[in-house]
Amino acid sequence: MKAHDAHPGASQLMGRVIQQAVRDSGLHEGVFFRVRGGGNEIGEALVDHPLIKGVTLTGSEGGEMGLSRRAQQRPDPIPVFTEMTSVNPTFVLPAALAARGAEIGHGFIERN
Structure with a gap:
């Protein structure tokens, strides 16, 4: 997931939700990454x-x-x-x- 520069907080919250879903699903943590940059x-x-x-x-x-x-x-x-x-x-x-x-x-x- 590439975080939106204008919405860093929302991107961080969404990333946390997805990371929790990955853990809850028993998937490898490496299936999801959040990256930032302009x-x-x-x-x-x-x-x-x-x-x-x-x-x-x-x-x-x-x-x-x-x-x-x-x-x-x-x-x-x-x-x-x-x-x-x-x-x-x-x-x-x-x-x-x-x-x-x-x-x-x-x-x-x-x-x-």
Whole structure:
């Protein structure tokens, strides 16, 4: 996992959750790493590495499209799963879900 420079705390929390899930699953601790650094070099190096077999990322459309093209140009192309141009996550708390879950759900799919 490459930590986002603008969200180091959130990246650290997510890394801890994943590390705990790895331990709880009995997987080797080496299956997950969190790396930090500015620029595109880290993401490009990860996509280029021959042991990487797939990439998931969230970020700008330009950055994600660049990494997607890079992943397809490898000698052994890999899948890239992206979530582009989103800014804010959405959390629905249990009380809100119970009180108006259908209304909230419809709000996510309504088109104006």
